[in-house]
Amino acid sequence: MKETAVLERFIEGKGLRHSKPREQILSVFLSIEQHITIDELWAAVRKKHPGIGYATVYRTLKLFAECGLCSEINFEDGTTRYEHSYGHSHHDHLICTSCGKFFEVVDSEIEKLQERLVKRYGFQLQYHRMNLYGTCRNCRVGIDRRAARTGVPVHSGKGRAAS
Amino acid sequence: MKETAVLERFIEGKGLRHSKPREQILSVFLSIEQHITIDELWAAVRKKHPGIGYATVYRTLKLFAECGLCSEINFEDGTTRYEHSYGHSHHDHLICTSCGKFFEVVDSEIEKLQERLVKRYGFQLQYHRMNLYGTCRNCRVGIDRRAARTGVPVHSGKGRAAS
DNA sequence: TTGATAATGAAAGTCATTTTCATTAATTGG
DNA sequence: CCAATTAATGAAAATGACTTTCATTATCAA
Ligand SMILES: [Mn+2]
Ligand SMILES: [Mn+2]
Ligand SMILES: [Zn+2]
Ligand SMILES: [Zn+2]
Numbered sequence: 001m002k003e004t005a006v007l008e009r010f011i012e013g014k015g016l017r018h019s020k021p022r023e024q025i026l027s028v029f030l031s032i033e034q035h036i037t038i039d040e041l042w043a044a045v046r047k048k049h050p051g052i053g054y055a056t057v058y059r060t061l062k063l064f065a066e067c068g069l070c071s072e073i074n075f076e077d078g079t080t081r082y083e084h085s086y087g088h089s090h091h092d093h094l095i096c097t098s099c100g101k102f103f104e105v106v107d108s109e110i111e112k113l114q115e116r117l118v119k120r121y122g123f124q125l126q127y128h129r130m131n132l133y134g135t136c137r138n139c140r141v142g143i144d145r146r147a148a149r150t151g152v153p154v155h156s157g158k159g160r161a162a163s
Numbered sequence: 164m165k166e167t168a169v170l171e172r173f174i175e176g177k178g179l180r181h182s183k184p185r186e187q188i189l190s191v192f193l194s195i196e197q198h199i200t201i202d203e204l205w206a207a208v209r210k211k212h213p214g215i216g217y218a219t220v221y222r223t224l225k226l227f228a229e230c231g232l233c234s235e236i237n238f239e240d241g242t243t244r245y246e247h248s249y250g251h252s253h254h255d256h257l258i259c260t261s262c263g264k265f266f267e268v269v270d271s272e273i274e275k276l277q278e279r280l281v282k283r284y285g286f287q288l289q290y291h292r293m294n295l296y297g298t299c300r301n302c303r304v305g306i307d308r309r310a311a312r313t314g315v316p317v318h319s320g321k322g323r324a325a326s
Numbered sequence: 327t328t329g330a331t332a333a334t335g336a337a338a339g340t341c342a343t344t345t346t347c348a349t350t351a352a353t354t355g356g
Numbered sequence: 357c358c359a360a361t362t363a364a365t366g367a368a369a370a371t372g373a374c375t376t377t378c379a380t381t382a383t384c385a386a
Pocket of ligand 1: 035104
């Protein structure tokens with residue numbers, strides 16, 4: 001099913017009303033393949049549809065989340081981001097703490113072990129969030145160069161996750 | 164080394180000053196084995212030491228984080244929590260979405276696979292955050308009972324993590 | 327004891343949401 | 357099509373969790 005159809009069905013199913021702003025926001029949202037903040041999406045939406053207000057983007061994104069078109073992600077930087085979720089399967093994130101570059105990753109073995117882990121505690125897993133923070137190869141080159149200049153090594157060695 | 168000593172050394176090392184509020188906050192913080200919010204800690208601190216202000220608790224917690232006495236955690240509920248980190252090794256969290264009960268967990272196999280995963284992308288892991296959300300056994304009993312009464316099944320079956 | 331200055335408490339400021347409310351726009355029964 | 361009903365919207369105000377400011381207090385080295 002197409003995303004617009006997903007939205008329409010959801011709206012009808014809940015006795016809500018169709019509206020232009022929602023269609024326009026969906027169209028712009030789908031055109032951007034990113035982990036986008038409300039402000040960023042609002043800016044993009046306004047370029048094509050100047051009248052639309054922040055609150056409408058905000059409310060519409062919540063609606064999209066409800067009908068499975070998007071999901072919220074949190075990289076602990078103080079603002080929520082949204083990503084497409086319809087037709088996109090589950091994935092986790094690998095984020096460079098230096099330049100912000102990220103990858104979407106899945107490791108099926110880890111996913112299996114997560115199931116095993118929660119079962120040990122009598123839990124039934126609903127969802128999980130796994131963010132791996134580190135430095136990408138590019139940034140390490142820069143860091144090493146700086147370290148060579150200053151004589152101060154910046155990263156410690158093996159770098160096993162802590163805290 | 165004792166936690167108070169960790170704090171003292173850090174303070175001396177940075178040329179800061181000892182102060183009663185910091186000692187008092189540390190003492191109360193250490194007495195509470197929880198994932199506590201600033202407000203909760205402030206409330207607990209004020210019971211014993213009424214004069215202490217929110218800002219001081221806030222600043223002191225940041226200080227503790229700097230010297231490794233506590234670390235921040237984020238359960239995506241809008242407020243940051245703090246947990247003891249001195250003498251506590253890395254762990255992840257298993258959280259019941261129904262009652263809020265949680266477990267601190269570690270799966271060494273997962274930790275190894277995380278290393279392997281990031282290497283594939285040329286990253287050097289610094290730290291990670293893994294939160295597993297689900298329903299605990301107790302809550303499922305309640306849910307099943309409700310379902311039996313209403314005839315509406317609440318959880319779907321296998322329940323593999325999504326989103 | 328004293329001067330320099332770090333620490334503190336109260337209050338004000340930020341900033342990302344979240345809600346309110348008057349107005350606009352879908353929907354629906356005539 | 358038309359009017360009544362009420363959901364949706366935009367602008368602005370309100371929230372809430374931090375963060376910072378600033379006048380005052382407490383430390384501490386000399
Ligand atoms: Mn993603
Ligand atoms: Mn913990
Ligand atoms: Zn990078
Ligand atoms: Zn529970």
